[in-house]
Amino acid sequence: MTLDDDDLTAAVAGGVLSAEKAAQLRAFASARRATPEVDEENIRLISSFNDIFVCVAVVLTLVAIGVLTALVTAWLPGLCVAAASWLMAEYFTRKRMMALPSILLVVTFSAGLGAFGALVLGVAMHPLSHWGLFQSMNGSGTPRFPGSDLSVAVTAGFGLASVGAFVHWLRFHVPITMAVLCASVLAAVIALGAMVFPGLVAWSSEIMLICGLLLFALALRWDASDVQRRTRRSDVAFWLHMIAAPLMVRPVFEMLGLTSGHSATMEAGRAILAIGCYVILAMVALVIDRRALLLSALIYVLYAIFSLLALTGLVTTAFAATGLVIGTTLLLLSVWWRALRAPLVRALPARIRAIVPA
Numbered sequence: 001m002t003l004d005d006d007d008l009t010a011a012v013a014g015g016v017l018s019a020e021k022a023a024q025l026r027a028f029a030s031a032r033r034a035t036p037e038v039d040e041e042n043i044r045l046i047s048s049f050n051d052i053f054v055c056v057a058v059v060l061t062l063v064a065i066g067v068l069t070a071l072v073t074a075w076l077p078g079l080c081v082a083a084a085s086w087l088m089a090e091y092f093t094r095k096r097m098m099a100l101p102s103i104l105l106v107v108t109f110s111a112g113l114g115a116f117g118a119l120v121l122g123v124a125m126h127p128l129s130h131w132g133l134f135q136s137m138n139g140s141g142t143p144r145f146p147g148s149d150l151s152v153a154v155t156a157g158f159g160l161a162s163v164g165a166f167v168h169w170l171r172f173h174v175p176i177t178m179a180v181l182c183a184s185v186l187a188a189v190i191a192l193g194a195m196v197f198p199g200l201v202a203w204s205s206e207i208m209l210i211c212g213l214l215l216f217a218l219a220l221r222w223d224a225s226d227v228q229r230r231t232r233r234s235d236v237a238f239w240l241h242m243i244a245a246p247l248m249v250r251p252v253f254e255m256l257g258l259t260s261g262h263s264a265t266m267e268a269g270r271a272i273l274a275i276g277c278y279v280i281l282a283m284v285a286l287v288i289d290r291r292a293l294l295l296s297a298l299i300y301v302l303y304a305i306f307s308l309l310a311l312t313g314l315v316t317t318a319f320a321a322t323g324l325v326i327g328t329t330l331l332l333l334s335v336w337w338r339a340l341r342a343p344l345v346r347a348l349p350a351r352i353r354a355i356v357p358a
Helices: 005-013 019-032 049-070 076-092 099-124 148-172 176-196 198-224 232-255 268-288 292-296 298-311 318-335 337-346
Strands: none
Touching: 049 076, 049 099, 076 099, 076 148, 099 148, 099 176, 148 176, 176 198, 176 232, 198 232, 232 268, 232 292, 268 292, 268 298, 268 337, 292 298, 298 318, 318 337
């Protein structure tokens, strides 16, 4: 059996272990790994193979429930899957505290409620897409937004999923739940906004960037509440960073033309700018001691480096050379992570140093 930091904290609270001994154990474990605990960015994902075994059983059970209840009516599977996910979480999350099954059950619970909401609440709200707020101004009876039926269903689905995620958080406190909650809320708000103001679709990149920045700020707030990375607040921040990073990164590289897909390569100037953006993201990742930004931007910097090498005439070996360059860089970054962080953190103002890992 593997003990994690929560076990040590519980042992101290239960009087089994002194706080001094717990600190010594943490220091000893960090020394064995030759890196501070905060720099490892630990995430409670799997404790044993039993986690995988349970997840397989959960998936088979929920799929069977969904298929069988679909024979009765279309809206029933979502509700039954959500109910079954909650009941299984009562045992595998609250009693057994199994990390991977808990993550899976949060997702299936929210997805089930979302499907139920989209089918049932969407149908119940259907008149709103033709009357009231969404009525055309000329009084002709023509809906102002022809595609609003789908938007109503999507808004209802994500709205109910966000409510379910909030209730699930109050009951189980699974770290990924906060990320699911925030993603559902943002999706519901965006769907509602697109229904009321169709012109917002043209600003999708800017909206995505704003949402990413909001989630990034929230993740930093959770990180600041546990700079030693010793509680589940750090895990909450990890999952928030995982959804915030792609939302922030994609619009930035989209402005550089890396997502247009019009050509196999790009101009040297834009490729250099893309690599420069990746360097800036790497510095931010080092300061906050999170690697999500680096992974989210990886595909774009690979494309940029490939384009530069292709422009030099190394077309046949550009792909392999790109993999070698970025792979070696990431390996060296992993090895020297602490050494690179130290001067960056020391150069920060005292107020910022107080809210990032030492």
